[in-house]
Amino acid sequence: MAGAGGTWSPEDEAGRGPTIAAGGMVTSSSPVASQLGARVLADGGTAVDAALAMTAMAWLSLPGQCGIGGDAFAVVREPDGRVWTVNGSGYGPDGATAEGYLDEGLTALPMGGARAVSTPGAMAALHTLHARGGTRSLAELWAPVVTAARAGLPCTVKNRADIAEHAGSLAADEGLARWLLPSGRVPEVGDRLPAFELADSIEALAIDPLALYSGSLAEQAVALLRAGGAPFSGDEWALGADAPAEPSITARYGDLVLHQTPPPSPGWMVLQQAGLLDGQLLDLPTLGADAVHLMALAARRAFRDRYESCAADTDTWRTLLTADALAAARAGLEHQPLVAGGVGMAGDTTSCVAVDAEGRAVSAISSLAFTFGARIAIPGTGIALNNRLGRGAYLVPGHPNALAPRRKPLHTLNAWVLTDGSGRLRHVGNTPGGDGQVQWNTQVISHLVDGGLDPQAAVAAPRFTVHPGSDADALGAPETLQCETRLGADTLAGLADRGHDVRPCGAWGAGGSALVVSVDESRGVLAGGADPRQDGVALGV
Template identity: 85%
Template sequence: MQAWSPAVEAGRGPTVAAGGMVTSSSPVVSRLGAAVLADGGTAVDAALAMTAMAWLALPGQCGIGGDAFAVVREPDGRVWTVNGSGYGPDGASAEAYLDEGLTALPMGGARAVATPGALGALATLHAAGGTRDLGELWAPVVAAARAGLPCTVKNRADIAEHADALAADDGLRRWLMPAGRVPSVGDRLPAEELAASIERLAADPLALYRGALAEQAVELLRAGGAPFSGDEWAAGGTVPAEDAISAPYGDLVVHQTPPPSPGWMVLHQAGLLDELLTGLPTCGADAVHLLALAARRAFRDRYERCGSDTDAWRTLLTADALARARDELAAQPLVPGGVGMAGDTTSCVAVDGDGQAVSAISSLAFTFGARISLPGTGIALNNRLGRGAYLLPGHPNALAPRRKPLHTLNAWLLTDRAGRLRHVGNTPGGDGQVQWNMQLISHLVDGGLDPQTAVAAPRFTVHPGSDADALGGTETLQCESRLGGAVLAELAVRGHDVRDVGPWGAGGSALVVSVDPERGVLAGGADPRQDGVALGV
């Protein structure tokens, strides 16, 4: 096995356009976003439409009952974010659950659920940057739900893996297994109940958090043993627009989503690695080693110090703290605990002709979330609380009333020092996200790769990260074999427990759009690990 070379394995070239561009992990999602841009909509309009279409096209990865984050760059250079994730129950605490005999939160069912943040985030995104009515933007999604999108290979694999749990929920079974079995590729999956819900929520997105729908959700969860009061459910719909958090990398500036998003971990890695990767071969042993050490350090710091309602992450990004951490990189111990890459998420990117750019990402946490739905609505609920919160009393991320669990979702964009857009992207993949996003940024900035080559480059993952369901797991470095035998061998010599996951087995579905500000040309890429496509208008 020879080491990977971008010149040898570039694959297809990037999609290019002089107007606007979208990219996502599904052709039908990208097609809708491109249609919105072609009809004069903004990047925010396109992202709102694409996010909703993904509820149908990738139902295991996202939904109304999940979370959503986005970072937006305006044509005037201002960068802002929405961060839609919800609270655990007001009546829940680590101490109370331990007293019941639990050792960890369940990954499915009512007690795994946090208040959904997606609709609150999308409502704010629309109010702050949308130009088209949500009913108009989501009308194609409603029509597609009623007709039924054809089952894809990805859909079928997700449904087959979780068939027993889906069959146990009447609403999910009727939608995803309408014939009482795992569907075949190409079978249409009509979702009339979900169509009606989307119509209802397009008129009032916050109806999920108040009134009859909210009361139904709280009643269902309380019946399942989750001590929601209803007040935290209502509070979950309040998602303010916030400033991005930012840090330099090379000649550019990285803008990220703030906590409870782990976007600060990308900034942390960028601060540790700035200038260290310059001139190193992309995906060579030296670069992979340094990227892995930086990711390991970020996860260690997250586990030891950070929760969704603390500012400890800020102290990690100071110049003095980064300098000390750089000195300690080679000697740092293994991560004290973490989680695998299980779970699913999806994302999209949109850039319009005026220079507005959006990186948006949404999730149910694990595939199909908690694998329960609100009866009669088609709305699947997330399992973010089970995935994210610790039953460790006193820990910054311990389960506590009205506390958001730590999150995996983050979205980023890069500008030059003058504020001009240069790159915008994201990837799903649990705790792989913050690592792969840093790898993408390095490929683009340090390696000078085009977007398609960057998203297709061999991927590697410090595993586990720092989610709740596998604390104390043995650390490995999971590497795609396309890195080459010599690189894998050298990483092992340097002390990494290297695991070969095959040529394309690391996971994720990275998306990037890059801007040539001098020529006004966009170039986009979509990860070949899924079904994505970049489209220009």
Template identity: 75%
Template sequence: MSWPAAWGPVRTPTLATGGIVVSSSPAVSGAGARVLADGGTAVDAVLAMTAMSWLALPGQCGIGGDFFAVVREPDGRVWTVTGSGYGPDGASAEGYLDRGMTALPLTGPLAVATPGAIGALATLHAVAGTRSLPELWAPAAAAARGGLPCTDKNRRDIAEHAAALAADDDLARWLLPGGRVPSVGDRLPAPELAASIEALARRPRSLYRGRIAERAIGLLRSGGAEFSGDEWSAGADVPVEGSVSAPYGDVVVHTTPPPTPGWMVLQQAGLLDGRLAGLPDADAVHLLALAARRAFRDRYERCAADGDAWRSLLTVDALRAARAELQDEDAVVGGLGVHGDTTSCVAVDGDGRAVSAISSLAFTFGARISIPGTGIALNNRLGRGAYLLPGHPNALAPRRKPLHTLNAWLATDRAGRLRHVGNTPGGDGQVQWNVQLLTALVDRGLDPAEAVAAPRTTVHPGSDADAIGSPETLQCESRLGAEVLAGLAERGHDVRDVGEWGAGGSALVVSVDAERGVLAGAADPRQDGVALGV
């Protein structure tokens, strides 16, 4: 299918035969490409890329955040790691309500969950890494010590949150040198973070047990967060898990399991499978929006981040019944934005090993506090994902992981051969845009560059704790065309035009042409990403 002229210009995909990496930053992609060129695997590349992301995209991810990955081995096996932590052992929805709170704050110690990223990365490396972590993370440590140049995105992020960053000594020294917002091109050295990266490369689990952990717990307790230390220590142990998988069209989609909402991608795919091909665009977007709203409603009403209720939503009978209901559904199906800052990367090596990985601090710069003396910014995942609603599946409770937005996926054919690998950051937009990527690749037959650039639509809000009860809208990029936007309004949607490229996200895709032995990859033109082949 050719790219519609009305959708504007699009890049051509990057082509490669020996391996390919894609990320939202040239520095990050460069780190991964160097690993592949030196004989490393896709897993090695993702380990290096994720560490470089801590410097290249400091508002989006970090050591104090979360990390998830789905891996496809050359023999066809698919496995995952899901690194997401707990809230404080001493905290509960009832207790916080008794303290006069109606919602968790989005900044400061009370917003923080135990970081899961380092535990997950340590497991990924232990299971499938072929190079040492000190070797793979040395470029990131060097970048921290010397300082990467500030990009326009970083400058905008820092400027928006300058007051909060200035209140944290470590973050201010790094991101506000001389007490001012940096200019594009200014280097941002972070020597304390460099030392932390080197220490964690030698002993990853020292984040959870030892001097760094003691500093973190002390900081959080001093701010009123009731961490015992045991839940912090538990974050070190991240097991290997299987993927959650289901068919869509002629592929099988494999996603990360809970606490990620990967199952929501599969639920939407099950509701839409076979229904989009040949439909006029307004009808297709309408169905995509209904499926997304159905998934958000089901998650809010029934599904804990770390529970099993989602399984019942993916059965043949449940999907059949939901498809029938969707046929006659109104545009708005239940009241529960697309907020948040995250980054992701994709790598495929010459042996057919593929990794889709994603990491985040939740909102930009997370809780906007750091572990003293380390340069490690902490996430605000608890404030974003835990509800102060006693009895709710996602109510704040000891050793309950908060609701999550991150997910990663890859697709194989029915024989298990790799077809596509992808992901996107973007809060609750992720589960919607990942479905839109799949429909672009599978139903429309678009190439990776066309798929990541296709006009994007977003049901808003999803089910973030701070967004419940917000008016429901359908945010649409204007490249869909005036006729499509009008058709959606006629179908009952409150359509919001977000401009030609304003929907958000930073989608990444690699596709495999098995017949010709070629990999094709592309990064979203909405950010600074690049695909590099070797």
């Protein structure tokens, strides 16, 4: 094995072949979610229908990672080649500013509680996704989720670990405690976790997803947050219902077109890394020291540029993707210092991918930000609220990402599709993982395009992570390169020789849960992969 010495090669993944299917395919980080998505496709639903169903099932199977009170992004490739996206993220309170919070004595936004919350965008995004591409009612698609919520899904190893880690915070919220700490204790693996209040909420929101943003449910949410010290007016909460479909942002990579989600998603950072690396890795051994060094430098450059100049409500990122800017940055990659004004990387998110028999493809990703978000729920609903504002906004007056009314915080979620020059689908994928996402997506895309790896080998390949990224919780943290030991001793030593502060993180410890479905046109099949770092499963129909 390469981890014991030498350098990793694709042959190290022998025996971990991709899932193959001739019709449609789904992949997610949860077996029960993948099973539901495959059933939707088998019953004649589209990839959009399958993604809507899988996203909702993940609210139960991965409750620490996503939920109604979080955010969601998606990219959709239509059978005719059109690609569009949807962004579901929201604002902080109208009454909050960086200067005002600093005057109160805060030095950073809290990571939990009311002041960490931004208006959730997930329901608005799913509403748009359904309106644009759904063929089945949400009530039909989410009925199995409601049934599962009332019966209670069995607690998994991951669920138990998440609940145990945050048991104190969960116990402080009556609604979350009723669901996740039955009988007042951390559940054992296999214990069922009924979510009766959440089941009622899902059933109601299936009829009107935008009811979260107006009426009694919105009033409850805003009252909870105001009582917790977050100066929401209610107007910014109502604006969360607006999640229009938008064109994807694109760049070339090799002979393919890479489609990404636009800001506040950091999809442009994947495009920037693609522009910096295009053609640079073809003649290098996959995941050898030279290739990893270049990819790490490209990631550092993206995080540096993001921190210095980019915000969710500006177009500064566009100037970074021009041919001249990429050429100048590429020429300086080897010489730039290994320093950046970045911050932490930890986070929790989940995602899914679906491709149907017509060639429609969806990459969807959703999150509460950190595990269980702000760890507070709208009373009586089971709806946990996110901590995206605490994670994404800076208390740095004058900074492009400083906390301000009607400014969305910077985000970590992004999703991608690769098509050929004629618009034909080649690959679709994503990964959760905080600020690791833009790095790991770039790595997986390179494995597919430069290395010619199949989807399963691409998502299972050794991973490395520039740390910190650009979250708001650890400004100025020491800069390291976290590497899985499967990269091999030669690669790790070579990276240290090139100036990286290499921190081994175990054979599979980098994090993430990458998912890919690829089109094998020569054989007329789909090939899918699910990251072995979590419980992911790819299923074909």
